[in-house]
Amino acid sequence: MPASRIARRWLPTPDRLAETKGLRWLGHYLQPRPWLWVAHRRRVALGVAVGLAVGVIPLPLQMALAAVCALALRCNVAAAVAATWLTNPFTMFPIWGLALWLGSLVIGSGGVTAEPAVLALQWTAPATWWPAFKVWALDMGPALLVGLPLSGLVIGALAYVLIYVGWWWVIRFERRRRLRLRAARPRS
Numbered sequence: 001m002p003a004s005r006i007a008r009r010w011l012p013t014p015d016r017l018a019e020t021k022g023l024r025w026l027g028h029y030l031q032p033r034p035w036l037w038v039a040h041r042r043r044v045a046l047g048v049a050v051g052l053a054v055g056v057i058p059l060p061l062q063m064a065l066a067a068v069c070a071l072a073l074r075c076n077v078a079a080a081v082a083a084t085w086l087t088n089p090f091t092m093f094p095i096w097g098l099a100l101w102l103g104s105l106v107i108g109s110g111g112v113t114a115e116p117a118v119l120a121l122q123w124t125a126p127a128t129w130w131p132a133f134k135v136w137a138l139d140m141g142p143a144l145l146v147g148l149p150l151s152g153l154v155i156g157a158l159a160y161v162l163i164y165v166g167w168w169w170v171i172r173f174e175r176r177r178r179l180r181l182r183a184a185r186p187r188s
Helices: 003-010 014-019 024-030 041-055 062-073 077-086 092-107 115-119 126-184
Strands: none
Touching: 041 062, 041 077, 041 126, 062 077, 092 126
């Protein structure tokens, strides 16, 4: 099956986005602009990269921000919106771990010192939660603020390369398969 057909099957249509609450404006904007919706290798890869780069930063309205960035960069909007779904409670810890590691590398600190603040959290005394959270956030703050955008760029760049090369491999495999079928077909 061609890669563009697979992408068309997985990605939502502009009509479906026009029916989705909160993304109606996007569906109506995309219907007359098919070049922002076409399942092209470069546009989809860039869309996924943009969505992942925006999605790792903990912001409200990640999908809307990814859509606006995709519109500005003229890449596949559906791929950008769908890629923001990578960040969820299960993937948050590895992504933030990467962000803390990258941030501490760039800042030059000897590592993140958030362990004492996390261990100092007393679950039976809710009044101590906010002060413990403030200490924890201040310990991690600079490394996390620098590391989150960097991890978004790293994850986005890796996703771009993986999708672009993977799509190229699928196209090459399909072409070879068609050539083999054509060569094996008896000539009349």
